[in-house]
């Protein structure tokens with residue numbers, strides 16, 4: 001994989017756009033759950049803008065995650081700022097897990113929604129907890145870098161370093 005000295009502007013913008021999209025998936029999740037319940041009870045889902053936003057927002061997360069992975073391999077990412085080996089490994093595994101879930105969440109959701117597969121909905125419901133836990137760990141890590149280590153990690157995701 002290529003190594004760079006900074007995240008590019010595109011990588012930074014994509015990081016925060018995806019953050020906003022995932023936030024809305026959780027904030028407005030009830031509309032999707034209600035529609036799914038109506039469907040599984042044999043009713044009609046009906047049209048709901050928030051359901052459309054869940055499907056489209058999730059699909060966008062999937063596409064943008066693939067774009068980000070492409071950028072990682074072509075542009076690269078800056079070398080990790082590690083305070084210890086263990087912390088470095090935890091950060092790498094967290095990033096890997098976040099990417100995996102940005103792909104698996106939309107896939108499981110789509111199989112449930114378009115294929116009517118209940119097992120996929122159950123998987124989606126388990127993955128949503130794992131994703132939330134990883135995001136919490138990721139944010140704690142970012143705050144730890146910012147306020148305890150004060151090593152400039154946070155600034156790398158705010159603007160292009162140069």
Ligand code: HEM
Nearest residue numbers: 025029032033036055058059061105106109110113121128
């Ligand atoms: C990153 C992308 C996504 C995230 C973070 C996400 C997150 C969530 C969350 C938090 C719920 C609420 C579950 C609950 O507590 O009741 C949910 C439900 C659901 N989502 Fe997603 N979702 C994503 C993508 C998608 C996509 C692309 C689809 C469909 C094309 C989809 C279909 C569903 C369905 C059918 C449910 C109802 C499942 C149930 O209530 O058992 N999701 N999603």
Ligand code: HEM
Nearest residue numbers: 018019022072080081095098099135139142153154156157
């Ligand atoms: C949905 C929520 C989030 C997801 C899925 C996510 C995902 C990621 C991923 C995959 C990376 C690795 C770099 C890359 O390849 O793009 C990263 C880096 C980073 N994220 Fe997040 N992030 C989220 C929210 C946040 C939040 C809320 C903060 C700040 C409080 C944050 C701060 C950072 C920082 C500072 C880096 C750079 C780490 C480094 O340079 O080693 N992220 N994020």
